Amino acid sequence: MASSLLLLFLTSIASLSAGTATVGIVEALNAVLNKFFPSTFSSSHLESTIVWHLRMPRLFMAIVAGAALAVAGVVMQNILKNPLASPYTLGVASGAGFGAALVIVTGGFLGLQVFITQEWLLVVSAFIFALFPAFLIIGITKMKGSDSATLILAGIAMMYLFSAGLSLLQYVGDESEVTAIVYWLFGSLGKADWMNTGIVAVILLIMLIPLVKWTWDFNALMLGDETASSLGVDVEKIRIYGMVIASLITAAAVAFLGTIGFIGLVAPHITRMVFGTDHRFLLPASAIVGSIILVASDAVARTVIYPEILPVGILTSFLGVPLFLYLILKRRKRNW
DSSP, X not given: OHHHHHHHHHHHHHHHTOSSSOOOHHHHHHHHHXXXXXXXXXXXXXXXXXXXXXXXXXXXXXXXHHHHHHHHHHHHHHHHTOTTOOTTTTSHHHHHHHHHHHHHHHSOSTTGGGTSOHHHHHHHHHHHHHHHHHHHHHHHHHHHOOOHHHHHHHHHHHHHHHHHHHHHHHHHSOHHHHHHHHHHHHOOSTTOOHXXXXXXXXXXXXXXXXXXXXXXXXXXXXXXXXXXXXXXXOHHHHHHXXXXXXXXHHHHHHHHHOOOOSHHHHHHHHHHHHHOSOHHHHHHHHHHHHHHHHXXXXXXXXXXXXXXXXXXXXXXXXXXXXXXXXXXXXXXXXXX
16 A cells, blocks of 8 residues: 555656646656745746646646546446446446536526536536436336346446437537537546645545445445345445445546546556455555556646647546456456
């Protein structure tokens, strides 16, 4: 765990020095330390502005969002008993995309644009519609039971439903609206600031409280529903509440950033290979690994086609596919 934190620290320092403006690793570190020890470390006003006002909010959003997506991935893979499950399995990303597209095409809905700006209305809409699939699936599971197969099938149905709605909005939207929708779907850290980073961080920290409390229950679920029930685990409650919490965490991240794939799928698998399947260690370690992946991906995205900045969601998809194939080839049965 300590080595993971050290790697996250080193990756974060490298990320602060990556970008179109030339700020070396030493200069970036000096700019950070100058904020706390101005008499010991010196930094120019330009370097300090670049690091603290442009790159630091982006870095912290990458840390928080990467951790959120990875934690959601751990929970989803456990409650669905499916190593291919991710935060988007239940249609969370499709719902968020539809909510964002709805605001972009219509300019708002229900007259809410009178009270808040369109930018924040887009975030609120994406967040609300990202949660819709979870609550619709709860209704279905109440009728048909909360077994993993029912959850997966209901999630696939929700994914296709909102994907169809998103396609409809793209069809009726004009050229500029479709362009805005597509850019949002790419996933980007470009709009990260201290306020939205704080919102995502608070939601993640609050949702981690019950997840940490349920780590023994998650371990029991790996033995099967009957065994978990015999050990005193309320399987239906854990499965439904876990689904809602995972959807809420994912919704908080994608509402501000757009679709960023593969982190919630790959990070838990990497962590299992190193730390094992005990959720007492798997949950926090996956959060760190998810942060490392997103921070590193954003650093590469800002330099790979210099001076342009590539949306990080595109890069995580490109990197995620070969990495996931590698994990499949190297996977040992005891890792799942």
